[in-house]
Amino acid sequence: MKDFFKNVLATVLGMFLFSAICFGFMMMSIIGMIAASDTETKLKDNSVLTINLSGVINEKASTDYLGFLSGDAVENSGLNDILMAIKKAKNNDEIKGIYIEAGPLGAGFSTLQEIRNALADFKKSGKWIVAYGDTYSQGSYYVASVANHIYLNPEGQVDWHGLASQPYYIKDLAAKFGVKYQVAKVGTFKSATETYTETKMSDANRLQVSLYLNGLWANVCKAVSESRKISIPTLNTYADEYQLFATPQSLIKKRLIDKLLYADQVKGEVKKLLGIDADESINQVGISAMCNVxxxxxxxxxxxAIYYAEGEIVQMAPGGMLNNSTNIVSKNICRNLEDLKNDDDIKAVVLRINSPGGDAYASDQIWHQVTELRKKKPVVVSMGDYAASGGYYMSCGANWIVAQPNTLTGSIGIFGVFPDLSGLVTEKLGVKFDEVKTNANSAFGNIAARPFNAAEMAMLQGYVNRGYATFLNRVSQGRKMSVENIDKIAQGRVWLGTDALKIKLIDQLGGIKEAVEKAAQLAKVKNYAVEEYPTTEKWQDQIFNNIVPRGTLDDQLRLALGAAYEPFMLIRNINQREAIQARLPMDLNIR
Structure with a gap:
């Protein structure tokens, strides 16, 4: 027996030592990774900045330490780093050009426009841009079309098909579970509720989607037309023909690309531009390294200060293994904006917003903090792909609003969607309810027992009406327009950036660069540094606060359900979203 306990003790001690050694190696790897990412980059002469235009582009770059340790690192491209790298490359004499590796790209057209504009500005320095891809998605081609030379693999493809919006409707899906929805809303164009109660677009929603979709496509075609010297009618003809299945040789005749080359042959073209011999190596610099110059x-x-606010607006960050999405958490952003207000070194704040909206109460809390910040220093909003409904709510208190022509904004309206689970609970599951109450509305709110009656819906509609009136007043104060005039352009209607400028919902067309310049002007500063907030999550927090690797289950579910993923998650999270919302339709699904 004594030997048995000795063996057990030795085994436990061995496992402990092994775990300690593994933990030590893990810590050394993380420290090495952090040190490498913070190392100053020394550029060699005749260098080329390489930009990988594929995958998902977030507003702000992040480091995935969990993915690094597991060998399954997630590529978290940040618009902030891409723009910084391009700017530094323009001003650095060691960088002679930019090489774009194009592929399937997941980003909104305002984000793409921001990158494209930065590349166009880079070309003003007299330096060149070369783009190459095995396959160009429509988004990556839109960006790459600004290049001096566009090359395609001899067996490659270019996707050019126009834009379509295909919103989904879950009314019939919910009915299969015994779930129905009751709605209180304000705004003729506030179409988010249609996701729950209809099976197709209303006439009002079809009108607004048609207007901003065609406006967005017109902006894309105009940019490509100017760069590739192809008329807009011709580009539309190409879109009608669906270029994804066109022969690569025909794409040259159509002037969509310049030459068919394999990857190694493109290197030869780049070497010619650099003026180096065929056997010499190209000095390539990535985005991260360029940012460290x-x-x-x-x-x-x-x-x-540039403060990045991206995602759905919520009061608290949602929990659970399947909730890995980026959110604007009102409590966090309010605390951070207060810190920026009290920091005397910060002379102005650019609030970068990329949000379809969300919780109405949370949006109002952020609006209040923006107005408090504005009392002490200038606040300029820079809008990304979306800054609509709640996203516009938190914007309207700023001194100045800047948006891209491709930004979707406005959607000034409030709605409430209330699930009626009585069909699921009482009929399908067989749960029965009885009741004893002291007052007329003591049992109000039990969505599992019965739907709301007419009197209860009237109370909810009154609450939503008050929320809409508050929203209009907030916008009226910020934009210095009458409530009546705001109401005419509100009603939940979504506006493209170019149209929002005409009706004075925004002040200027442009991106982050223009917003920073305006902030400096308002603060009356000339010699200033730019710092980004909020700070990146510490590696300790990312590792110890995330027991399940980010996105693992979520990604598997996406692959398994395909197009049914979004409707499924909408049903699954039925009680996790606050009832009163200020947001766009659930998924515009523009492709």
Whole structure:
């Protein structure tokens, strides 16, 4: 027996030592990774910045330490890093050009426009841009079309088909579970509720989607037309023909691309532009390395802060293994904006918003904090792909609003969607309810027992009406327009950035660069540094607060359900979203 306990003790001790050694190696790997990412980059002469235009582009870059440790690192491209790298490449004499590797790209057209504009500005320096891809998605081609030379694999494809919006409707799906929805809303164009109660678009929603979709496509065609010297009618003809299945040789005749080359042959073309021999190596610099190139910045006048707010607006971050999406958490952003207000080194704040909206109460809390911040220093909003409904709510208190022509904004309206689970609970599951109450509305709110009656729906509609009136007043104060005039352009209607400028919902067309310049002007500073907020999540928090690797189950579910994923998650999260919302339709599904 004594030997048995000795063996058990030795085994336990061995396992402990093994775990300690593994943990030590893990810590060394993380420290090495952090050190490498913070190392200053020393550029060689005749270098080329390489940009990988594929995957998903988030507003702000992040480091996936869990993925690094598991060998399954997620590529988290950040618009902020891409723009910084292009700007530094333009101003650095060691960089002679940019090489774009194009592929399937997941990003909104405002984000793509931001990158494209930065590349166009880079070309003003007299430097060149070369793009190459095995397959160009429509989004990556839109960006790559600004290049001096566009090359395609001899067996490759270019997707050029126009735009379509295919919103989904879950009324019949919910009915299979015994679930129905009751709605209170304000706004003729507030179509988010249709997802739950209809099986097709209303006439009002079809009108607004048609207008902003055609406006968006017109902006894309105009840009490609100017770069490729192809008329807009011709580009529309190409879209009608669906270029994805066109022969690669025909794409040259159509001037969509310049030459068919394999990847190794493209290197030869780049070497010619660099003026080096065929056997010499190309000095390539990635986005992260380019961002680590140190520039001399005179910041005597202080700091302009860029605060990134991306995702659905919520009061608290949702929990659960399947909730890995980015959110704008009102409590967090309010606390952070208060810190920026009290930091005397920060002279102005650019609030970068990319959000379809969300919880109405949370949006109002952020609006309040923006107005408090504005009392002490200038606040300029820079809108991304979306800054609509709740996203516009939190914007309207700023001194100045900047949006891209391709931004979707407005959608000033409030709605409430209330699930009626009585069919599921009482009929399908067989649960029965009885009742004793002291007052007329003591049992109000039990969605599992019965639907709301007419009197209860009237109370809810009154609450939503008050929320809409508050929203209109917030916008009226911020935009210095009458409530009556705001109401005429509100009603839940979504506006493209170019149209939003005409009706004074925004002040200027442009991107982050223009927003920072305006913030500096309002703060009356010339020599300033730019700092980004909120700070990146510490590696300790990411590892110890996320027991399940990010996105693992969510990604598997996406693959398994395909197009049914979004409707399924909408049903699954039926009680996790606050009832009163200020947001766009659930999924515009523009492709």
């Amino acid at each position: 140190v520039e001399d910045v005179n910041s005597d006048d202080g700091i302009i």
